[in-house]
Amino acid sequence: NMASKQFQNILHHITNLNYAQLKKLRHEVESNIATNQVGQAIADHEESISHCPHCDSHNLNRWGMTKQGIQRFKCKS
Template sequence: MENSSFTVTQNNIKNFSHIELKRLKHQVDAQLSKDRVRQTIAERESTISSCSHCKGKSFIRCDVTRQGHQRYRCKSCKKTFSSLTGILWWLKMCLIRWLTNYF
């Protein structure tokens, strides 16, 4: 966003209703959350050293998820995993996304 349009947005915030401000806050929070998730994913993908299921050290790249995350297949247990497998907050994010899309 250009600096001038950002300034205009800042000035227009004074005229927003309470509901519009809440909607704007929700959009900003969602964007910030996505950015944190993307950063964490990138950090985890660069440090994968073992299978999330059996802790085996021998695995290969097998495919990419719809969201663009690299998936791996363990040569020991034959299961697939990604940098997000077994992360509780990822499950929470998926549940929140599902709830906001369907309700």
């Protein structure tokens, strides 16, 4: 597939990068990994919220975010 070909192309060209470019590449890769881990943790948490703690309904809507950036939910029941 296209992504695999692009990845192989990137791997092939890494050997041509200088030290400064390699450090920048490492920083970008580590930043993307951290972002993906945070995104995955948030998605896992949102999936774990499956019912209203008050009435046990599964009929929930997203309802803004807390100051800390945590998704809020509102029961529609």
